[in-house]
Amino acid sequence: DEATTAYVTMLGDDALILGQRLSEWCGHAASVEVDLSLANMGLDLIGQATNWLGLAAQHDAKWADADALAFRRDVLDFRNCLMVEQPNGDFAQTMARQFLFSTWQHMLLERLAGSSDEAIAGIAAKSVKEVAYHRELARDWVVRLGDGTEESHEKMAAGIDWNWRFVPELFEVTEELEELVKRGIAVDPREFEADYRAEIEAALTEGTLAVPDDQRPILGGRRGHHSEHLGHLLAVMQYLPRTYPDAKW
């Protein structure tokens, strides 16, 4: 049904857009090891996106396959959250984003592995280990940079600050989502919001970082109302299929 398709597309878009962002780092990290781990996370996420969007395309005859969904939609049809489309900024900002997102994604996928929809449960179960690693790695960097030098502390604080306003969106629940939760297909993120907040706070504290004040939540990504960043990302990402619509690669 449409709601399930939309939900699966949302999961795929989160992975796709964050994977694309991470792939922008290629060759530009502070050390070969960091380059490796960024490429590795990017690769995991592109793989997950392929699975989720492939499933969405199976549900919806309008789209031939995962590639069609990835490369032939414009901004208003992308359902990813605003956080994943945020610019990389410096390495601290990238890791802040990764930590805030992967922690949420991990808590979600753990629970989604028990979805009543077997296909969803399957992809979630396959992805959850990868994401556990992303979460761990990003958490390490948050602590390391937070409690590193004065400069790295400032940068990590700024990175957290930049992404903080997009946390509430991760826990937004629409009527559509509530319906899916009732049917056992989706997970209500509010179930683990307290856990999430506690874990974030613990990591920030360990990194000697303050928990930022909450501001008015910025929402809209799930309904196609994105920041200005996504359009630029898509212009680059979709250039080849858009320019050569008949080509196979």
Add this chain to the structure above:
Amino acid sequence: DEATTAYVTMLGDDALILGQRLSEWCGHAASVEVDLSLANMGLDLIGQATNWLGLAAQHDAKWADADALAFRRDVLDFRNCLMVEQPNGDFAQTMARQFLFSTWQHMLLERLAGSSDEAIAGIAAKSVKEVAYHRELARDWVVRLGDGTEESHEKMAAGIDWNWRFVPELFEVTEELEELVKRGIAVDPREFEADYRAEIEAALTEGTLAVPDDQRPILGGRRGHHSEHLGHLLAVMQYLPRTYPDAKW
């Protein structure tokens, strides 16, 4: 004929790509006055590109109009020189590029205003005043930043250095061009190479800047063999017409 069309397209592509680059600055300059002058130059160049590419489209039935040429070609068909596609870098790099290019463009257009092809002569005559202003403005900044502070001097030296390897391409003469020169349609840039070199050297000297050593010339733009920068510029610039091929705006 084909050679004339290619020549006119080349002139249009130079203006288009540099205009596009300048428009990236919008809202990000060091002062409102600088923002104004960058937008002003960008606007001039987009206007010139519209005229040149409009003329090229008249010559070649394959292309409906200037927009088709601007938005429906991929890198291998762009004929602009490598210098104009170079990234903005900082303001010094932008002004170094502008000075090295506008000085050449101005010397060329002055002579092209006497082309035996009336359409070419007309557009050249219309553009030459605008470009004289670009040349002057960029020269002022080269001198000002060169002979400003130590920091600005270093940045301007780096900006000149970045763009210097693309100067020889401006004076490249192909057989095709020689043919057009014989027919009085085009101008042989070697006619004014000595003047150009003298003027550049004078400005650099006034700005207490060294004339960089020549290196192996980097060529190829006129044959569609560009740097890596142009593809990214086009992905952004062409996104809307590529994504909505049937739309009119």
Add this chain to the structure above:
Amino acid sequence: QELIDAFEARVAADEFIEPKDWMPEAYRKTLVRQISQHAHSEIVGMLPEGNWITRAPSLRRKAILLAKVQDEAGHGLYLYCAAETLGTSREEMIEALHSGKAKYSTIFNYPTLTWADIAAIGWLVDGAAIMNQVPLQRTSYGPYARAMVRVCKEESFHQRQGYEAMLALTNGTEEQKRMAQDALNRWWWPSLMMFGPPDDKSPNTERSMRWRIKRETNDELRQKFVDITVPQAEFAGLTVPDPDLAWNEDKNGYDFGEVDWEEFYAVVRGEGPVAKERMKARREAWESQAWVRAAADAHQAKRAAKQVA
């Protein structure tokens, strides 16, 4: 008190106050705040549009947008100059912007998501700006009023171009129509917020009206804007996203729904969707390029020294 009475009499007689004239400190302060806020809005307002110059869909649209943004930079300049006549330097005003002390129009804290947003900004935002600014051509402070004359001429040109760009979309493909409607949905309410809080929550209105810094109240201007804009939306085949919108024969104007003032105040506090992006862009342009301004000054000093020598 004598000075104040004389001042108020001049203002009441619709005379212009000029920089060298005596004026109450509160008048000066209010003007600096208002003019610099207006100048900042022009400058920050270049960013949402600049976001689409590189992606404009045709050479003509790119040129129009570049020219528009250039006009805005020009407006920013006149306005900074007008404010400087009141004894505050441009640097001070810019520092106040960057520190968050000075404000700019809340509208520029919303993202330009699709090309239709550029059309919507021209149509709605410049439309609302004109509504605010036309009366300011007769504002009591001379330099401000004269700046406004030039600004208004160009803004109304921008507004027409924006509406024309919108019609190109609503006469276009299904996808273009969808973009256009979506843009109206997102920009409608923020445009209404441009007139500021409702009159009963706008404590300075009365004095500003008396001093002819303002010549119409926020709610009056908002009503005018709605009355003019709704028929334009209808002509374009667009639906205004307000279920309460209805023609009211008695007042010869539209009734319309309540603006979400919570959102407005949050955006004023700096919590708008792209507020961080806007301030980051402005601060970086200013701070990371201080070297350009310093170099220009240093060069000028060197030349001056040479001429003396």
Add this chain to the structure above:
Amino acid sequence: QELIDAFEARVAADEFIEPKDWMPEAYRKTLVRQISQHAHSEIVGMLPEGNWITRAPSLRRKAILLAKVQDEAGHGLYLYCAAETLGTSREEMIEALHSGKAKYSTIFNYPTLTWADIAAIGWLVDGAAIMNQVPLQRTSYGPYARAMVRVCKEESFHQRQGYEAMLALTNGTEEQKRMAQDALNRWWWPSLMMFGPPDDKSPNTERSMRWRIKRETNDELRQKFVDITVPQAEFAGLTVPDPDLAWNEDKNGYDFGEVDWEEFYAVVRGEGPVAKERMKARREAWESQAWVRAAADAHQAKRAAKQVA
């Protein structure tokens, strides 16, 4: 001299030299130069491909390219480690790269202009690399030889993927075929340059052969590459851009034209088309992010201090 004789005897007997073994200073220096150059090439080589990861035309191609680039980072790591066993730190090697003292493969100073370049790099550049590296699996220095075993396995996988990507283009639309041919035109000669100068201009070859650091000469390897690659180009329907290319029955190999060695030496001097871009990217990644490495060290020190306390 006794030590040298013993060393040379071991090498001649195809024994591996290990880090703690005695070795001539020139052997050590040559190896550090060669291995670090190889490591730098892996790292710099991520840039031309990284240029297309964000624009890969399908999710599958994006994943393949990401995986490939990841492999290259991995190779870079093994190789830096192998070089470090010779007593030079990674920081020293990287500083040498950034100062221009150390070199990397000339091939990475050419731009990746279209998607077909990614296919061409996989096919030709990884193909040439394998040709160079396969013999190195039996090179005399143990850690280098062992690193090469892992590297070669992955490189040959990359080469097959690159050729497959090329076939997808040559079996595609006219525009794809054009891209493919254009890529071959631009990458062919630089690929031949990857084997280094001709033997008669390669003064160190003889000694390197004796020490089994090298096991085949530049010209031998170049010939092998041409003989293997030309039929692949033909199978793909592509034309090798060399008018002098001709099958030579007698030598059972291809005759081919003269490489433009002027160009090669210019690129070695750092005058390649995108040499500035490559070094700028590497320097900025390293220098502007020194704070990341510093923070990691500082954090580790703090933790160590806590554990002691």
